[in-house]
Amino acid sequence: MLRVGAHESIAGGVYNAVEDQVEDGGNCGQIFTHSPQVWQDPNIDDDEAEEFRQLSDEHGVGPWVIHSSYLVNLCTPKEDLREKSVDSMQKEVDAAATLDIPYVNVHLGAHTGAGVDGGLDNAASALDELDVPEGVTVLIESDAGSGTKLGGDFAHLAEILDRSAQDLDVCLDTAHMFAAGYDLSSPQAVEETLQEFDDVVGAEHLQCVHLNDSKHECGTNKDEHAHIGEGLIGEDGMRAFVNHDMIRDVPLVLETPTEDGKSFAWNIERVKELRA
Template identity: 65%
Template sequence: MKVGAHVSISGSRVSSDEETPPYSDIRNAVHRQLAFGGNCGQVFTTSPQVWAQPEIGEDAAEGFQEATDEKLEGPWVIHSAYLVNLCTPKEDLRRKSKESMQAELDAAERLDIPYVNVHLGAHTGAGVEGGLDNAAGVIDDLDVPEDVTILIESDAGSGTKLGGEFEHLAGIIDRTETDIGICIDTAHTLVAGNDLTTPEAVDETIGRFDDEVGLEYLEYLHLNDSKHDVGTHKDEHAHIGEGYIGEDGMKAIVNHPDLRALPFALETPTEDGRGFAWNIQKVKELREE
């Protein structure tokens, strides 16, 4: 089973005996993933809240690759900055989004990471069709390395944000000339209006995704429970099995024949004395051999 967490690359230590550099370094991600019990996962290469370029030295890149090959199953995925908005009609934001995405794609190639994950963003008045056209334009302007794939993440769907409906995900695939994939976030999918609370509901939702988008495009899952119910469009993650998806829904997801071979990256909270280690272990307990 490929399961891990979205881990920090900072030098702060998970445990007193963890041998990580005392500063931000991509190699820290491997040490931290191991400490949580994961074998794949997700990272930010820089702060997601600002426009910043990844700063990854040659030694750090080589060390990350070597440690990943030796100690993890993989694959990693890079999550793009939160500021990126592919759907925007604003030229300045479009330019910054493109530059940020290109930097992440180049970092992925350097680190031998196969995926860069991004939200479509908000159309802010351009409309659904206009927003999807804008997003496709940005994607097709990028120089995507041969061994890197852009993943469009499903969204909670609040306001003018796109990606909450399967139709939006199909729409961007149809519009772009670039080979892209999809990352489904289970919490986002639930609050966007798709039931995942029972085995029957999971089957139905996955069936609709296959009909509208195509399971062949699904490459990664963000495995998160939700603090809010179906159709609320509120994005707040919960511990695995303790939110509105619940244990029955989560068990159905991680064991579903169309999903179980995919990598799962957790973005669950650290609260109530529990964090990634507890949630990864919970997922492993839900998995059936």
């Protein structure tokens, strides 16, 4: 069964994300538990959580993913930022348990001078400080790879899975992969890229995909999302990707823009059309 949905707002109550998802035609999805631009704790009371769980069950929407704050930097060598990042992540995995959400998604962040090896060690040890509730898994998201950010190389993802004592898995973002230099613009490119992911990381670790087209060329490290099939990955690449054996059973979460009269509903329908 195709699982496709969008990143929905929790404005007015986290349960509103479920209703918005259903309205958009989705059956899985992602949320922030608070504004991702500030250090803030999830503010979800028991009644909200219960309604979210009930509505998700009633409408058959799931799995859901919590996306961590953009401020979290697991690779940082700065102790104060590390402490804030670990504290924020702990609150996110606890919120996931409360909402019966199985995944919390996080970027590794930037090593800011610690070097690749030092940054990966920092991230692994920060993740190891978390007390992850049963039934919740932290997903490391692939990155576009600009500056000193880690996660753009599949080898970074594999190293984190190896170095951390946590039972981690991976979320691939198609726009980030493309920006980082992994071509997805043709059936052959999709096959080669996903085979490389399987060889380096392992297909068994892929639990979610952020499905986004790209407004920029492959390898530019520029992260700007486009409508499905209308960016530089394009229709042929997107069709090959969503129909690939490695992807068919993986939930697809859209972070596409709302522009040109097209929103999440248009993009969700586009994915359904591309799935053979």
